[in-house]
Amino acid sequence: MRRSRLRHLGLAGLLVLGGLTAAGTLPASAADASSTSSSASSDREPASAGLLDxxxxxxxxxxxxxxxxxxxERDATGLEPVARRAAGTAFGGSWFDADxxxxxxxxxxxxxxxxxxxxRATGAQVRTVEHSARQLDAAKARVDRLDAPAGVSSWRVDHSANTVVVDVVKSExxxxxxxxxxxxxxxAGPVTVRSVPSAPRTFAAGTVGGDPYYTGNVRCSIGFSVHGGFVTAGHCGRAGAGVSGWDRSYIGTFQGSSFPDNDYAWVSVGSGWWTVPVVLGWGTVSDQLVRGSNVAPVGASICRSGSTTHWHCGTVLAHNETVNYSDGSVVHQLTKTSVCAEPGDSGGSFISGDQAQGVTSGGWGNCxxxxxxWFQPVNEILNRYGLTLHTA
Incomplete structure (x- = not known):
């Protein structure tokens, strides 16, 4: 699971809003992502303590x-190109023998x-094999041109086995x-078949409410998954801006964004990412399924998930409130809550029970x-862009 990594990213980027009056509130916006990185030391040890651990x-x-x-391993890495040149056309591959x-x-x-x-003069050990590396590469290239069914998960050259290894899902x-x-x-050439327990999958993540995402050096939070992407706060990015996920891999692009007057946006996703009807509980509660978007009344309990302060709850205080942020940005039709938030939580999920309520806009105070x-109601965002909430 990646939650410990997310927790690190969130806390490392934490900025405090400070106590502000209602008229001087700020968008929860954005934590500067550059604050999560540290400078490399010029006298760094060859291996970090973390790597050794x-x-x-x-x-x-x-x-x-x-x-x-x-x-x-460092010695072998430097030695390999020298030994390869010495082997010439007889080269059958190389590998590091850990034992x-x-x-x-x-x-x-x-x-x-x-x-x-x-x-041998280079310091490498020698093993005699039947096929050269060039022959094995040519065989793999021929396999590459075949159409593989779903039951074939992968194939590669294995120099130590002196063959092309094809992995097949055992049940197939x-x-x-x-x-x-x-x-x-x-x-196509020398092939060995190996059984594997299941088909491979990518390790990019679903778009989960409360997770962080990045636009340039700005970190915000995912609100809710919709079919084709997710909704979030408008002040986090303009239409056309690229977005990367919690692991810094590319997610997609802002397709629409409005701020001020409104504070909403939606991001399309691709590149191995998919939408998930879930809001993160960050270990405080179990992750929450999203089953609809019925509006919670004033006085109802409501909770928020965000990448800086994670999971916090309170009550709905007012609907349709106009907020004048301290930078002069006026946003209409927001819902006011007693829930705290901090920079980086912007765009994150407000949920009541299993019903999506809205995306974090801004506020005053801290956690x-x-x-x-305040949050921008999710139904307004869905209606504005013709989106469909992804529900369980």
Missing amino acids: AMQRDFGLSRAEAEDRLAA AGELTVALTSDAAPSTVQAV RADNDVQNFLERARE SSGGET
Whole structure:
């Protein structure tokens, strides 16, 4: 799960609004994303403590063993191009042998003794193989031209096995289309088939309410998923602006945006991202499903999810309020709440039960001393752009 990463991003970008009067409120806007990055140190250690800790945890190494392995990998990385040149046309591939801590270079059986000696002189270990790297690459290129059915998950050159390995989903191994693909793949060259438990998927994320997104150096929060994208605050970006997600991968583009007078926008998504009818609970509560957008009355409880201060609740204080922000921006038809917010929470989700209410616009105060926050009603945004809320 990525929530610990999100929590870090949110808190690192935190800015305090401070206590302001109602007439001097500010858009919750935006935290400057540049505040989440730190300057690199010129005298940085070769390996960070975090990297060494991760290697100890994931590889079962001691700290000294982790340091030794990193040093051996650095040596192998520098050695590989030298050994490759020494191997010439007999080169069958190379790989780092973690157990031995050395680079291994494959050479075809017809390699001249002088070639073998030259490769060993570089410090690499030598293994004799049947097929050259060039032959394996050509075989894979031929497989690339085949149309693969869904049951075939991937294929690649494996130099240590001296073959092209084709991964097939175990449950689809007997499928006729899979068998036809494998038959044609074997005609392309040396192929080994491996079973895998499931098909691969991308690890880009769904657009989840409360998650952070970035426009340039500005961080805001996703409001609600709609079919084709998500809605958020207008002051977070103008139409045509590109948007990246919590992991800094590209999400999509602002398709419409209005601020001031209104404070709403919608972003189209693509590039492996998809819409999800969920609002983050940030571990305070379970993540909340969105089932509709019925308007909560004044006095009803309401909660907000945002990428800076996460999950907070309060009550609806007023509908259709006109707000005059301290920068002179006037926004109409906002709903007032007793929920706190801070910079970076802008655009995030207001939800009552399982009903979407709106996207965070701005407010006064903070989540330490309290305050009030306004949101742009979600139904107005849906009607303005002809969008359909993604519901469970």
